[in-house]
Amino acid sequence: MTMMIPFDNSYARLPEGFFARQAPVSVRAPRLIALNADLAQVLRITPGEAEEMAQVFAGNSVPEGAEPLAQLYSGHQFGTYNPQLGDGRAVLLGEVVGTDGIRRDIQLKGSGQTPFSRRGDGRAWLGPVLREYVVSEAMHALGIPTTRALAAVETGEIVLREGPMPGAVLTRVAQSHLRVGTFQVFAARGQLDNLRRLTEYAIQRHYPQAEGPMGLLRAVRDAQARLIAQWMGVGFIHGVMNTDNSSIAGETIDYGPCAFMDSYHPNTVFSSIDQMGRYAYSNQPEIAVWNLAQLATALIQQFEDKDAAVEEATEIVHAMPDLLQEQWLERFRAKIGLTRAEEGDLEMISDLLIRMAQNRADFTNTFRALGSQNARDQFTDPATYDQWAEGWQARVQREAVPAEVMAAANPAFIPRNHRVEQMIQAAVQGDYAPFQRLNDVLRRPYEDQPDAADLKRPPAENEVVQATFCGT
Ligand code: AMP
Ligand code: MG
Numbered sequence: 001m002t003m004m005i006p007f008d009n010s011y012a013r014l015p016e017g018f019f020a021r022q023a024p025v026s027v028r029a030p031r032l033i034a035l036n037a038d039l040a041q042v043l044r045i046t047p048g049e050a051e052e053m054a055q056v057f058a059g060n061s062v063p064e065g066a067e068p069l070a071q072l073y074s075g076h077q078f079g080t081y082n083p084q085l086g087d088g089r090a091v092l093l094g095e096v097v098g099t100d101g102i103r104r105d106i107q108l109k110g111s112g113q114t115p116f117s118r119r120g121d122g123r124a125w126l127g128p129v130l131r132e133y134v135v136s137e138a139m140h141a142l143g144i145p146t147t148r149a150l151a152a153v154e155t156g157e158i159v160l161r162e163g164p165m166p167g168a169v170l171t172r173v174a175q176s177h178l179r180v181g182t183f184q185v186f187a188a189r190g191q192l193d194n195l196r197r198l199t200e201y202a203i204q205r206h207y208p209q210a211e212g213p214m215g216l217l218r219a220v221r222d223a224q225a226r227l228i229a230q231w232m233g234v235g236f237i238h239g240v241m242n243t244d245n246s247s248i249a250g251e252t253i254d255y256g257p258c259a260f261m262d263s264y265h266p267n268t269v270f271s272s273i274d275q276m277g278r279y280a281y282s283n284q285p286e287i288a289v290w291n292l293a294q295l296a297t298a299l300i301q302q303f304e305d306k307d308a309a310v311e312e313a314t315e316i317v318h319a320m321p322d323l324l325q326e327q328w329l330e331r332f333r334a335k336i337g338l339t340r341a342e343e344g345d346l347e348m349i350s351d352l353l354i355r356m357a358q359n360r361a362d363f364t365n366t367f368r369a370l371g372s373q374n375a376r377d378q379f380t381d382p383a384t385y386d387q388w389a390e391g392w393q394a395r396v397q398r399e400a401v402p403a404e405v406m407a408a409a410n411p412a413f414i415p416r417n418h419r420v421e422q423m424i425q426a427a428v429q430g431d432y433a434p435f436q437r438l439n440d441v442l443r444r445p446y447e448d449q450p451d452a453a454d455l456k457r458p459p460a461e462n463e464v465v466q467a468t469f470c471g472t
Helices: 037-042 050-058 126-141 180-189 192-206 212-234 281-300 306-318 320-335 345-358 363-369 382-399 403-407 417-428 433-442 450-455
Strands: 019-021 031-035 069-071 075-077 080-082 090-097 103-109 148-160 164-174
Touching: 031 050, 031 433, 037 148, 050 148, 050 164, 075 180, 126 148, 126 164, 126 417, 126 433, 180 192, 180 281, 192 212, 192 281, 212 281, 212 306, 212 320, 281 306, 281 320, 306 320, 320 345, 320 403, 345 382, 417 433, 433 450
Parallel strands: none
Antiparallel strands: 019 069, 031 148, 069 090, 075 080, 090 103, 103 164, 148 164
């Protein structure tokens, strides 16, 4: 059977200034590692032989209907504006409209140099490709908006990072790759026609009900507030919340040195390049507001009456902290089994989190086990838990919440960082069994799966991953 991707491209119709036409650069010896068959089906892709798919997903063969291009964007990296980023190691092949009616990008990541590569080699190594594959698919299974992984291939080439590493390409699927930085680049350059065109495009593609730039700003704000609250609810730390990694569609995008927390602490940071802790777990809501303010600043440039636009945009951005708080409360209420809002909920949740931080309690396992012995066991001093649980039990009994409701808000499985690292190390040695197993188990994160109890365990002392390098 010949592989078929039913492309229906829209980005390639936008003005030339939005991108650079760029074919993927061929690699030496492509080999298919994984194809996400379920996702392929949603995208109406007819799979082909492994050999043929390896050629396509490595970029050696450009499928019919693809119009490969590298997208232009800029962005604030760790708070500093970089006037030109863009796809330096990715090409958008095109878009498809899925069986669910949703239009999605199909992008190769690690596909060679583009006009936006600056000094980079345009490549990716196997580790980050598999990390993104596993973590983004886990995120999807957790019910959190995210880009997805359609395929992974080895390139048969060496990529130089901390040392020589095996090269790989990830095929990423996203509702779009529009970023806050896509707006920033036109605003900063004063290319107002492009900025207006992009605004219309984003509205049409993602928020057809939104009215004008301010409607778009509101819609992005709401999507981002929901997204960040969901991250907080599963202990996810993105690691590099730069404005170029902030999706207009409200999906988790650009998995770099990201990780899920094991033991809870609000200041947790994983990324080796985040020395200041700018993107620490508990800073994420604040950073999301900061990023939205950058989007607002960009959008405002297209108005004749700047003062009125500034006033409206400011109001929209200033409403975000309360929305985040609301979303956060909703998530954490569900996590502790509360279905009704009551005075004092925030205090009850915060009290638990403080006790968890003091006792290095495992975030995932504590919430999953609330009310049982296993929750107590997560605390170095179980009495700390008992004191909290007393008040909580009284409250929960009044509501009579069925156990299934809480289980649905508290995953049993997350892609634990040490497991992801072990999986990568095995893959580098040619053993893909841990990769397959992680994917299998993480497809059903809310089910107990007794056979996979080892994947619930926090890292032993010698398994703790010290820093997740950005050497992507
Ligand atoms: P990221 O950290 O993946 O969000 O990337 C930030 C920017 O650096 C984007 O413009 C990327 O395209 C670019 N970039 C990252 N790695 C490479 C690479 N190996 N070669 C070329 N560009 C890269
Ligand atoms: Mg990025």
